[in-house]
Amino acid sequence: MNIYHISYTEKFVGERMAMLSFKGCNFDCIGCIREKNEYDIYAEDRKYIDWNFENILKELEELNPRRLYLGGYEPTLDPDLIKIIENLSKLDVHIVLMTNGSRIDERYAIELKEAGVNEVIAGVKAFDREKHLYYTKRSNEPVLNAIKNLAAIEDAYFRLQVETILLPGINDPADIEELAIFISQINPAISLFIEPWIPIAGVEFEEPRKPDLIEAVSKAMKHLYVVSYHPLYSEIKEIRETPRKAKFIEILPEEKREKQ
Numbered sequence: 052m053n054i055y056h057i058s059y060t061e062k063f064v065g066e067r068m069a070m071l072s073f074k075g076c077n078f079d080c081i082g083c084i085r086e087k088n089e090y091d092i093y094a095e096d097r098k099y100i101d102w103n104f105e106n107i108l109k110e111l112e113e114l115n116p117r118r119l120y121l122g123g124y125e126p127t128l129d130p131d132l133i134k135i136i137e138n139l140s141k142l143d144v145h146i147v148l149m150t151n152g153s154r155i156d157e158r159y160a161i162e163l164k165e166a167g168v169n170e171v172i173a174g175v176k177a178f179d180r181e182k183h184l185y186y187t188k189r190s191n192e193p194v195l196n197a198i199k200n201l202a203a204i205e206d207a208y209f210r211l212q213v214e215t216i217l218l219p220g221i222n223d224p225a226d227i228e229e230l231a232i233f234i235s236q237i238n239p240a241i242s243l244f245i246e247p248w249i250p251i252a253g254v255e256f257e258e259p260r261k262p263d264l265i266e267a268v269s270k271a272m273k274h275l276y277v278v279s280y281h282p283l284y285s286e287i288k289e290i291r292e293t294p295r296k297a298k299f300i301e302i303l304p305e306e307k308r309e310k311q
């Protein structure tokens with residue numbers, strides 16, 4: 052089992068949400084925020100437990116989230132993932148798998164659906180092949196194929212969302228429009244979420260500008276019915292200073308207590 056961390060909040064877009072983070076990734080992104088901070092950058096409270104799947108399930112039963120995200124690095128590298136999802140699906144929770152999509156062939160897409168995943172968020176780091184290779188050290192071909200494989204079996208209980216980053220020089224508004232055209236050729240009803248890159252100290256890229264974000268959204272909306280986006284990181288920092296911010300707690304293995 053690759054799960055190394057749980058994060059929970061009562062007020063994520065108005066509902067209880069938990070996230071299970073998985074270790075290990077087959078990409079090597081230049082701007083990997085996980086490598087800089089493996090835990091919850093927003094957590095204000097912390098709890099430690101004996102780390103095994105039984106105890107993780109017990110915590111989730113107590114927290115009783117409405118949505119459960121499987122994310123972190125790359126969950127599909129976990130050889131136990133299908134079994135884990137089968138167990139989580141007994142909790143009566145909406146299960147969302149966040150993935151770089153690189154390992155989802157036709158068969159694995161069906162296995163995920165049958166195990167009980169309700170939604171897959173497939174991340175496309177860059178639509179341009181060369182820029183994707185530069186940014187992740189891996190081809191984006193399997194990722195684009197995964198979108199086709201997941202879209203082919205989408206229904207009311209197994210939804211697909213494509214997520215992409217806005218990163219100047221790697222995935223610009225024009226690249227995002229190309230991605231939107233690619234998605235629209237599969238099905239224009241597939242939703243696209245645009246995530247502005249989070250600036251990281253010591254990494255060559257700068258935070259995207261608000262006009263670029265607006266341009267990316269406008270260009271994508273020409274081809275897809277549903278396009279949404281995340282505020283810039285600098286905007287979130289401001290938003291979180293208001294009294295309406297959600298409070299996050301994180302749950303970690305007991306042996307991490309001294310190291311934090």
Ligand code: SF4
Binds near residue numbers: 078080083085123187
């Ligand atoms: S796919 Fe995600 S976890 Fe993996 S290296 Fe890239 S940013 Fe990091």
